[in-house]
Amino acid sequence: MFGVMNRFLSNATNRIDSKGRVSVPAMFRAVLTQRNVQELYCLQDLVFPAISVGGPDLLERYERQIAQADPFSPEANMMSLLVHGGGVYMRLDAEGRLAVTDFIRDFTGITTEVTFVGRSDHFQLWQPQAFHEAQVAAREGRARLPVRPA
Amino acid sequence: MFGVMNRFLSNATNRIDSKGRVSVPAMFRAVLTQRNVQELYCLQDLVFPAISVGGPDLLERYERQIAQADPFSPEANMMSLLVHGGGVYMRLDAEGRLAVTDFIRDFTGITTEVTFVGRSDHFQLWQPQAFHEAQVAAREGRARLPVRPA
DNA sequence: TGGGACCATATGGGCGTCAATGGGAAGCGA
DNA sequence: TCGCTTCCCATTGACGCCCATATGGTCCCA
Numbered sequence A, B: 001m002f003g004v005m006n007r008f009l010s011n012a013t014n015r016i017d018s019k020g021r022v023s024v025p026a027m028f029r030a031v032l033t034q035r036n037v038q039e040l041y042c043l044q045d046l047v048f049p050a051i052s053v054g055g056p057d058l059l060e061r062y063e064r065q066i067a068q069a070d071p072f073s074p075e076a077n078m079m080s081l082l083v084h085g086g087g088v089y090m091r092l093d094a095e096g097r098l099a100v101t102d103f104i105r106d107f108t109g110i111t112t113e114v115t116f117v118g119r120s121d122h123f124q125l126w127q128p129q130a131f132h133e134a135q136v137a138a139r140e141g142r143a144r145l146p147v148r149p150a
Numbered sequence C: 001t002g003g004g005a006c007c008a009t010a011t012g013g014g015c016g017t018c019a020a021t022g023g024g025a026a027g028c029g030a
Numbered sequence D: 001t002c003g004c005t006t007c008c009c010a011t012t013g014a015c016g017c018c019c020a021t022a023t024g025g026t027c028c029c030a
Helices: A026-034 A056-068 A074-085 A102-108 A128-144 B026-034 B056-067 B074-086 B102-108 B128-139
Strands: A011-015 A021-023 A040-044 A051-054 A088-090 A097-099 A113-118 A123-126 B011-015 B021-023 B040-044 B051-054 B088-090 B097-099 B113-118 B123-126
Touching (some): A011 A021, A040 A056, A040 A074, A051 A056, A056 A074, A102 A123, A113 B074, A123 A128, A128 B074, B011 B021, B040 B056, B040 B102, B056 B074
Antiparallel strands (some): A011 A113, A021 A097, A040 A051, A040 A088, B011 B113, B040 B051, B040 B088, B051 B123, B113 B123
């Protein structure tokens, strides 16, 4: 219906309750519904201390990337280790919440709050302060990146 | 209809009400209507303490830059973190107002008033005093400082 | 040319809906 | 039985939707 709303965008911080649950932002849940995603796949980000969450397409995208690389290269080996060995399936409850497991806490440093960060075709779970610092660093570092004219 | 009305020009300062809303200047709303923009995309300016607001084309311009990089590279990852994770969707209410969220307040320093600044293909939200100072600085020729080397 | 009707914008606030959150109770496996 | 998960329902606070008022300017007409 809306051409742009079908992607994961923006960020929001929600609290973890006493049972270790946290609500996925309604906007993100709407994207999941629209894409008919029912089972979520989680894996560690390759750069940041964040957990990437998406549908089966997220896994497939990483697998294609692995397949493109030399299968005996250290890079492909490490990616496979992270993607296949570090990946976890996850479901949302009836209210659209997910359980914050130790797998997530250990890798991200999340304790009481989760920042949900849109990444277009998937979203990520961050420790709020870590996200803020990564944003500042990315903004300052951008000047050194190769800028290509439009 | 009018050739001049199809871009964002000039600036205006409006008050934030008790519910945290502020009217987008009618002239800017007219441009949005003419461009058939219904959902707004907001992003932190890369140089100034201002929030850039535009239609989907504003987002797509940044995404084209990301698409040119290796999708699994740290550079693309950081760009996506800024553009997808740092951007937010926003809608105007029936009276043409937008909600000034903490996301906007924290980055701009806006408290009680918002200065809307036209930037041709998009417009920006500024803290009035900060905008005034940036204008003075620009007149004194210091506007060249933020320009990044090619 | 001055007064007043008229209009568009900006602003204020009521109210219903929904998302986020909290917690009880039932089901299940160890 | 005990701990953990799943299902269900209650609360509340924010936001969207609606209507009312203020304010300043323009246009018309006497």
